[in-house]
Amino acid sequence: MATKKTIADKSPSAWALARISLGLIFLWAFFDKLFGLGYATCRDATTDTVSLVCKKAWVEGGSPTAGFLGHATKGPLTDFYQGLVGQSWVDWLFMGGLLLIGIALVAGIAMRLAAISGSLLLLMMWSAVLPPANNPLLDDHIVYIIVLMGLALLPASQQKWSLQAWWAKQPLTSQIPILK
Numbered sequence: 001m002a003t004k005k006t007i008a009d010k011s012p013s014a015w016a017l018a019r020i021s022l023g024l025i026f027l028w029a030f031f032d033k034l035f036g037l038g039y040a041t042c043r044d045a046t047t048d049t050v051s052l053v054c055k056k057a058w059v060e061g062g063s064p065t066a067g068f069l070g071h072a073t074k075g076p077l078t079d080f081y082q083g084l085v086g087q088s089w090v091d092w093l094f095m096g097g098l099l100l101i102g103i104a105l106v107a108g109i110a111m112r113l114a115a116i117s118g119s120l121l122l123l124m125m126w127s128a129v130l131p132p133a134n135n136p137l138l139d140d141h142i143v144y145i146i147v148l149m150g151l152a153l154l155p156a157s158q159q160k161w162s163l164q165a166w167w168a169k170q171p172l173t174s175q176i177p178i179l180k
Contacts, residue, residue: 011158012158012159012160015150015154015158015160016108016161016162018147019105019106019108019151019162022105022118022144022147022148022151023101023102023103023104023106024106025102025144026099026102026105026118027103027106029098030095030099030102033057033058033064033098034057034058034095035053035057035059036054036056036057036059036060036062037050037052038051041054041056041062042054042057058091058095063085063086063088064095065085065091065094066086069085069090069128070082072128072129073129074128075127075128075129075130075131077127077128077130094121097118097121098121100114100117101114101117101118105118107163108163108164108167109162109163109164109167110167110173110179110180111151111154111159111164111180112152112177112178112180113178114152115148115149115151115152116152116178118144118145119148119149122141122142122144122145122148123145126142156168156180167179168180
């Protein structure tokens, strides 16, 4: 006699889809800013045309943070964020964060570190445009943070479609618990 599957049996798949999807969001942002793929980077605001690898692309010497920090920030922290414009260390931290968080989420490795660093990055992006456009407190950044918290709290045994089992066996991972 076959056992009846419950919705709870599907939760690891739902969490895996959330993890991979969120990881792909981070990776897309990285590659768009690196090469200017025409979504947030290298799209002409007036004509809506895209020129790949334009002067705004990081590979062409553009700053991946200058547009947002210099023009989109608002609210009580505007001066702080606009003071970061043009700082190469900010660009390197931002791009490194996007890439490493995205890889960790897609691969399902270093989930605690990815969740903490991803949440910090998202919290900073949220605080750069206070108040949010459509709600006095919440926006997609806060929802993503909540998802990251859920992923960080998910037991390794529930990590479906990931390299978590292999990652947990690596010597560095056992020495540094935040890498689990």
